[in-house]
Amino acid sequence: MTDILDIAGRIKEFHSIVPEGVEIVAVSKFHPAQMIMQAYEAGQRIFGESRVQEFLEKEKTLPKDIRWHFIGHLQTNKVKSIIGKTSLIESVDSLRLSELINRESEKAGIITEILLQVHVAAEEEKFGFFPKEIFDFINSLEFLSFKNLKVRGIMGMATNTDDNQRILNDFEKIHAIFEELKSNPNLNQEEFNLLSMGMSGDWPLAVEKGANVIRIGSAIFGSRY
Numbered sequence: 001m002t003d004i005l006d007i008a009g010r011i012k013e014f015h016s017i018v019p020e021g022v023e024i025v026a027v028s029k030f031h032p033a034q035m036i037m038q039a040y041e042a043g044q045r046i047f048g049e050s051r052v053q054e055f056l057e058k059e060k061t062l063p064k065d066i067r068w069h070f071i072g073h074l075q076t077n078k079v080k081s082i083i084g085k086t087s088l089i090e091s092v093d094s095l096r097l098s099e100l101i102n103r104e105s106e107k108a109g110i111i112t113e114i115l116l117q118v119h120v121a122a123e124e125e126k127f128g129f130f131p132k133e134i135f136d137f138i139n140s141l142e143f144l145s146f147k148n149l150k151v152r153g154i155m156g157m158a159t160n161t162d163d164n165q166r167i168l169n170d171f172e173k174i175h176a177i178f179e180e181l182k183s184n185p186n187l188n189q190e191e192f193n194l195l196s197m198g199m200s201g202d203w204p205l206a207v208e209k210g211a212n213v214i215r216i217g218s219a220i221f222g223s224r225y
């Protein structure tokens with residue numbers, strides 16, 4: 001990209017076009033703290049990061065009222081280092097990971113808010129529970145024993161394709177899982193209310209299918225290389 005990035009302008013533009021009730025996560029991974037500050041000064045408070053080390057460095061120096069969403073694959077050996085520093089971990093993709101987040105949160109005396117990541121896209125390399133695994137997980141006794149986890153909703157990604165119908169189908173599947181889980185007695189109906197789907201290239205389709213959290217990286221900060 002050759003044009004000079006107007007990050008503040010893009011933040012304002014997004015907040016004016018995205019419907020009310022939809023939260024915008026500014027995905028700042030791979031971008032320097034100074035670019036985050038430009039978005040912050042334009043009023044943005046929710047930022048998304050996907051790598052633990054990078055997140056910790058930014059979290060340490062940037063303003064304390066930033067609400068950090070962790071959106072990348074989280075290795076179990078790194079859980080401890082981020083506990084207490086996130087406002088939402090969006091990418092919880094296994095029972096083992098939830099177990100650890102629960103245990104470390106208990107040790108820290110806090111409750112950690114999470115989303116369960118669901119895998120519906122065609123790509124094999126994407127992370128997440130398969131739909132059936134999510135239901136098994138929520139219905140397990142083990143899940144009921146996790147007192148230091150608050151499941152706020154689910155996160156998902158559509159297949160990376162130009163085929164809008166395909167993308168809409170993926171978002172529809174994720175939305176259906178969300179709706180079905182909402183009535184599950186093991187989840188708290190008041191708290192289980194976040195549906196995170198949609199990125200720079202497909203967020204309008206996600207919002208059409210009920211997303212109330214969207215994760216926007218390149219459309220705000222430019223390309224990452």
Ligand SMILES: *Cc1c(COP(=O)(O)O)cnc(C)c1O
Binds near residue numbers: 027050072199201216
């Ligand atoms: C990087 C990333 C995004 C943002 O992607 P853009 O296409 O740059 O908007 C959203 N969600 C997740 C999980 C990501 O890793």
